[in-house]
Amino acid sequence: MKKLVLLILTVCVLTSCAPARTFDDNGKLNVCASFYAMYDFARTIGADDINLYNMTPSGAEPHDYEPTAADMARLNDADIFIYHGGIDSWAEEIIDTLPETVRVVHAPELISTYYPDDPHTWLSPLNTELEFNAVCMAFESADEANADKYRARADEYTARINELDAEYKNAGFAGKTLFVSHGAYGYLCGELGMEQFALDSISGESDPSPAQMAEMVKTIDEKDAECIFYDPLDTSKLADAAASEAGVRTEPLSTFENDSEERDYVTVMRENLERLKSALN
Ligand SMILES: [Zn+2]
Structure with missing residues (x-):
């Protein structure tokens, strides 16, 4: 301040x-x-x-x-x-x-x-x-x-x-869980009947504790998830650590908080949709 x-x-x-x-x-x-x-x-x-x-x-x-x-x-x-x-x-x-x-x-x-x-x-x-x-x-x-x-x-x-x-809405995501490093998708998940599991909301400012990491890996396993998404504006470190423990892959998913000049909202959201389809369906 x-x-x-x-x-x-x-x-x-x-x-x-x-x-x-x-x-x-x-x-x-x-x-x-x-x-x-x-x-x-x-x-x-x-x-x-x-x-x-x-x-x-x-x-x-x-x-x-x-x-x-x-x-x-x-x-x-x-x-x-x-x-x-x-x-x-x-x-x-x-x-x-x-x-x-x-x-x-x-x-x-x-x-x-x-x-x-x-x-x-x-x-x-x-x-x-x-x-x-x-x-x-x-x-x-x-x-x-x-x-x-x-x-x-x-x-x-x-x-x-x-x-x-x-x-x-026609992509068939209802009931699925979205694992993300940055918890930015609450509104989208709410509208689509999905659940969001965000690594930054369980860890706050610090890295997850071993107990939190174990809980996350267990949840990924229970939900049979394939992928943890990270915000390309941030480091993928947290997502990489969790993904390596859980044996799943990571992929970028834009928050549209910043982007390159030629990419507009619909372009970025459609790219996100294709990434989600390939990981969730
Ligand atoms: Zn954000």
């Missing part, structure tokens, strides 16, 4: 002594997104009609990330800031310090079921549809001249997310 206060002070000093780094002066809506999933939703809806900046750089793990002073200066200059909460904790701490000119969008605001210990709402396609709507409504009201274009893009992509949702 001390670091964050320092960061805010630095921003105040920067903004009062020198012009802040700003967006291109092209008359478009200036949008900041707190991390990759939010950035991806905004670019799908906004396309070339907005100036968009991702506050969490490529390759960074958003749970632990804190933006730079220059990024914070840019955020102060934005028209819209899209954040999620839970994962981008720095954002929750600074939203009250932003100028009134920054319209803050809490992407999950339309989602009725929220698990306090699992912020990864967007890994459920139905939740992502609601987040698309929240972002689209903010764009429509902030930039009425382009409102029809924002809504058309959101509707077109929401239809694709609907197809994705049907593919997940």
